Amino acid sequence: MNKLYSAGKQAIVGSLKVKKGEKLLLVTDKQKMPVAEALAFWAKKQGAEVTTYLMTETLRPITGPTSTFKTMIEQANVTMYMLDARVEEKPFRGFMVANGAKFGRICMMPGITVDMMERLVNIDFSKMDALTKKVIRFMKDCPEVRVTNRLGTDITFSVKGRKWENDNGDISKPGKHGNLPAGECYTAPVESTFTGRIVVSLIDDKIGRGEMIFKKGVLVSWRGKGIEEIMKGIGSDPTGRVVGEFGIGTNKGAKICKNMLEAEKAFGTVHFAIGDSYGLGKNKSKFHFDGLVEKVTLTAGRKTLIRNGVYLLK
Numbered sequence: 001m002n003k004l005y006s007a008g009k010q011a012i013v014g015s016l017k018v019k020k021g022e023k024l025l026l027v028t029d030k031q032k033m034p035v036a037e038a039l040a041f042w043a044k045k046q047g048a049e050v051t052t053y054l055m056t057e058t059l060r061p062i063t064g065p066t067s068t069f070k071t072m073i074e075q076a077n078v079t080m081y082m083l084d085a086r087v088e089e090k091p092f093r094g095f096m097v098a099n100g101a102k103f104g105r106i107c108m109m110p111g112i113t114v115d116m117m118e119r120l121v122n123i124d125f126s127k128m129d130a131l132t133k134k135v136i137r138f139m140k141d142c143p144e145v146r147v148t149n150r151l152g153t154d155i156t157f158s159v160k161g162r163k164w165e166n167d168n169g170d171i172s173k174p175g176k177h178g179n180l181p182a183g184e185c186y187t188a189p190v191e192s193t194f195t196g197r198i199v200v201s202l203i204d205d206k207i208g209r210g211e212m213i214f215k216k217g218v219l220v221s222w223r224g225k226g227i228e229e230i231m232k233g234i235g236s237d238p239t240g241r242v243v244g245e246f247g248i249g250t251n252k253g254a255k256i257c258k259n260m261l262e263a264e265k266a267f268g269t270v271h272f273a274i275g276d277s278y279g280l281g282k283n284k285s286k287f288h289f290d291g292l293v294e295k296v297t298l299t300a301g302r303k304t305l306i307r308n309g310v311y312l313l314k
Contacts, residue, residue, distance in 0.1 A: 004114055007122035008038030011180055012046060014125075016078055016107060017172035020047030025076035027053045027096070032082040034114055039080060048078075061088035065095055077104040077174075085110040085204060085260065087233050091286045094276060097177055105176040111259045112180070120181035120253050120262065129168040132185050132250040134313055135305065136164045139248070142300040145189075147198075147270055149296045150308075155196030155214065155272075157189040159246065163280055177278070183251025183265035188281025191217030194243045198272055200291035201256070202263055203227055212274075212291065217243050219274055230289050234275075239285035245273035247290075248298070248305075260290050268309030269294045 012018050024043045028036040036052060043050045051072065055062065065073070073079055079100040083089070093110070100106025139145070143160045147153060169182035194217040200210050203226045210224020219241040222231060234240030251265035264271045275287035295309035304312055 003118040003122055004034065005038045005041065007117040008035075008042045010122055011107070011117075012039055012042035015121075015169045015171050015178075015180060015182070016080075016105070018043050018046045018048050018078055022048045022077040023075055024048045024050045024078045024080070025053060025072055026050065027055065027079065027081045027083065029055045029057070029083055031084070032112060035082060035109075035112055035117055038117070051076075055083055061086050062092050063088060064092060070099075073099050074103050076100070079104060079106045080109065081106070082109045082112050087204065087206070087230055090233065090288065094286045094288060097278070101175050101177040105171055105174055107171050107178060107180055109180050110261055112261065113259075116181055116259070116262055120183075120251065120265075123253065125169040125182065128183050128251055129166070131313070132166050132168055132183070135248055135250060136166060136185050138303070138305050138313065139185075139187075139300050140164060144301055145246075146299045147293065147296050149199065149293060151199040151201075151209070151295075152197060152211070153199045153293050153296065155194070155198050157194040157246070159187050159189060162187045162190065165278075165280070179261060179265075181251060181254065181262060181265055183254060184247045184249050186245050186247035186280075188277040188283075189217070189243055189246050191243060191282055193217070198291060198293060200224070200227070201294050202258070202260060202292040203230060204260055204289045204291075206230065210291070212272075214243060219243075227291075234287055237285070237287070239283060240275050240287040240289075242274065242283040242285070243272060244275045244277040244281060244283050244285065244288060245271070245290070247271045247273075256292070256294055260292065263292050264290055266294075267311060268296065268306060270296050270298060
């Protein structure tokens with residue numbers, strides 16, 4: 001068994017725990033077919049009914065589901081999404097997350113590659129899970145969080161009363177939404193407390209530094225090519241300008257790269273999203289865009305969790 005098929009087994013058997021008789025929907029494109037084939041192989045081995053939905057390039061960008069696709073996702077116990085991330089397709093991805101979790105469970109893998117499968121999915125998740133739980137305990141209910149870095153980031157906010165999610169690779173229960181590769185914990189900041197400046201090095205797979213200024217949870221000004229492109233897509237929709245997520249990377253093997261799916265899991269990074277809060281905060285939106293902040297110093301009250309990109313937790 002090669003590394004890709006070993007990773008496929010970890011995803012299907014270990015993370016999603018696909019069972020005999022379940023219906024699995026794989027949403028892929030031509031570039032991801034080797035990954036889709038490995039996943040389908042193990043799902044079939046588990047006795048699942050597998051349907052592959054191949055998105056042709058001639059139909060992209062796709063902004064909404066067809067009537068047939070709506071029926072397919074409603075009938076699926078497990079949905080796996082692998083298309084490359086594209087700004088225009090955010091509403092479709094939002095539909096996938098909401099409905100995949102509503103009717104079953106969903107694994108989002110936008111832009112997944114064979115290398116990422118072999119390097120970041122074909123692993124023992126237990127150590128990563130243990131660290132992530134420590135981070136959540138450290139941060140939980142903190143009334144004053146501050147994130148800074150040498151590029152000029154300086155943002156403060158509260159997470160008091162907000163639920164934390166552990167993205168540890170366990171996507172086995174109905175209603176669950178998770179990523180592979182896994183390795184982060186996340187919540188929604190208390191919107192009214194979220195004020196300051198964020199300097200991002202990557203925003204939703206658009207490389208290049210950008211700046212975002214927030215006042216009481218609302219994005220009031222910005223600059224940078226990637227951010228400007230995203231804001232054009234959001235247009236006048238006010239829900240797309242509200243902070244929706246604060247996440248902390250906990251996957252030791254993840255690297256800062258052009259793919260946000262991997263970069264947001266990297267050690268020493270945090271990420272913030274504008275748009276939908278996945279039910280963890282007050283904001284609901286068809287948009288959700290993540291911005292990566294690297295080499296951070298992260299403090300919770302008077303205690304420091306990360307200093308210049310290095311974890312201080314033992």
